[in-house]
Amino acid sequence: MNMYMNxxxxxxxxxxxxxxxxxxxxxxxxxxxxxxxxxxxxxxxxTVTDFGTGITRFSEGxxxxxxSAGLAPDMNGVLxxxxxxxxxxxxxxxxxxxxxxxxxxxxxxxxxxxxxxxxGTTVVFRVPSDQSSASKFVAADFLTGKASVEAAQSAPVxxxxxxxxxxxxxxxxxxxxEYGSVAETITIGGVLTSLEWDRASDKVSTVTDAETGSVTMxxxxxxxxxxxxxxxxxxxxxxxxxxxxxxxxxxxxKPAAPIALKAGDVFRLEF
Numbered sequence: 654m655n656m657y658m659n660x661x662x663x664x665x666x667x668x669x670x671x672x673x674x675x676x677x678x679x680x681x682x683x684x685x686x687x688x689x690x691x692x693x694x695x696x697x698x699x700t701v702t703d704f705g706t707g708i709t710r711f712s713e714g715x716x717x718x719x720x721s722a723g724l725a726p727d728m729n730g731v732l733x734x735x736x737x738x739x740x741x742x743x744x745x746x747x748x749x750x751x752x753x754x755x756x757x758x759x760x761x762x763x764x765x766x767x768x769x770x771x772x773g774t775t776v777v778f779r780v781p782s783d784q785s786s787a788s789k790f791v792a793a794d795f796l797t798g799k800a801s802v803e804a805a806q807s808a809p810v811x812x813x814x815x816x817x818x819x820x821x822x823x824x825x826x827x828x829x830x831e832y833g834s835v836a837e838t839i840t841i842g843g844v845l846t847s848l849e850w851d852r853a854s855d856k857v858s859t860v861t862d863a864e865t866g867s868v869t870m871x872x873x874x875x876x877x878x879x880x881x882x883x884x885x886x887x888x889x890x891x892x893x894x895x896x897x898x899x900x901x902x903x904x905x906x907k908p909a910a911p912i913a914l915k916a917g918d919v920f921r922l923e924f
Contacts (some may be wrong), residue, residue, distance in 0.1 A: 686725055686752035691733065691741040691761065692809040693717065693798070709816075709846065712736045715791070716767035717798075718776075719812075723759035725752050730771045740809060753805035762803035762852050763812050766792055769850070779847040780818065783869050784880045785838075790871040792880045794818065797850055797857070806835065808860060817857040819846065819885075819914035823870065823878045825924045834898035836924075839878045841868040844893050848883040857916060859883040887912035896924070 668714070704754040715735040721728040728751055733741035742750075753759060764857045771777035774808075780863050797812035806841040808922050825836040846868065847860035887908060894906040 672914075678877045686755055687805045687807055689721075689751045689759065690809040691719065691800075692811050693739045693741060693765075694813045695739055700757045706860050707799050710767075711739060712791070713737065715765055717741060717763050717765045718769070719761060721751070721759050721761050721765045722922055723752045723754060723757055728761075728817065732767055735916075739811075741812075746873060749917055756805050758802035758804045758806075760800060761810060761812055761854070763798040763814070764850060765796045765798075766794075767815065769793070771794075774851065774853055774869040776850045776852070777847060778850070780858075780868065780881055780883065782846070784871050784915075785869045786871060789886060790879060790881065793859040795850075795881070796846065797855065799855065809880070815903055816917045817850065818881045818883050819881060819916055820919045821870070821880050821914065821922075822919055824923070825878070825896070828896075828898070828904075828924050832898075832902070832904075834900050834902050834904075836876065836878070836896050838868040838872070840895045840897075841870065841880055841882065842895060844868060844882050844887070845885050857884075857915070859885050869900075882914060884916040885914050887914065894922070 689868040695710070710895045713735055715733065717733045718730045719728050719733055719741070719769050720730060731732045731747060731751070732744040736742040736746070764776055778795045779793060780795070784790045784793050794816065795818050795890040797817050798812040800810050802810055821841060823839055824902065829835050843865045845859050845861060845863065845868070847863050848857055849860055850857045868880050870878040870880060889909060889911050890907050892907055893906050893912065896904040896906070898904070912920065
């Protein structure tokens with residue numbers, strides 16, 4: 654009987670040593686660590702939604718997916734929405750409490766919109782073909798973000814986002830004077846529309862083994878149009894833009910030299 658008790662005591666001792674050796678036990682700490690709070694960085698200095706100031710701001714209700722490392726438990730594509738002052742609000746359907754592992758910090762990766770296809774270590778996102786309104790344009794603007802803290806904190810961790818697609822910006826101020834027509838619609842033709850984000854490397858690549866498509870641009874204001882597409886090269890001599898006017902005319906634009914659309918950059922054309 655004593656031998657049996659000693660064996661149990663010794664086994665328990667070994668188990669406790671294993672837990673200590675492995676670091677944080679997620680199950681043991683999950684009920685006592687600080688609950689993680691997140692926020693979206695207030696603004697980014699890449700031109701997207703505010704063409705006057707060049708500043709992008711998240712709007713309340715924008716959806717964000719978040720992954721983490723070092724928490725108890727870790728997030729795996731957890732859905733948040735942007736709330737007041739950029740605070741990220743966890744989806745009400747997810748009742749899990751994500752906490753720091755004792756005093757340790759954690760690292761975070763995120764993407765927005767949250768409509769991409771999560772394939773384990775990658776997210777595949779396809780820009781919508783219809784970007785003809787502000788809301789549809791925002792739904793096409795793929796962003797990824799990251800942040801890390803060395804120690805647990807009660808303050809929200811601010812995730813810094815960056816644009817991972819290319820912005821095409823077209824102005825048509827010269828068109829009325831030269832042709833007497835006002836641009837009403839612009840369509841980008843023959844472009845690749847899907848991209849893939851690898852979370853491990855934080856690299857975004859354009860999916861090239863897919864059919865090309867067309868994208869209807871957003872008419873931001875009179876004579877100003879915008880759309881977002883994955884990074885790619887547009888071949889010379891290929892119809893890139895089709896412009897429809899208020900008087901029923903159609904103009905097409907073919908670049909004389911290849912065009913490089915780069916992730917996070919703005920490509921500008923004037924007509």
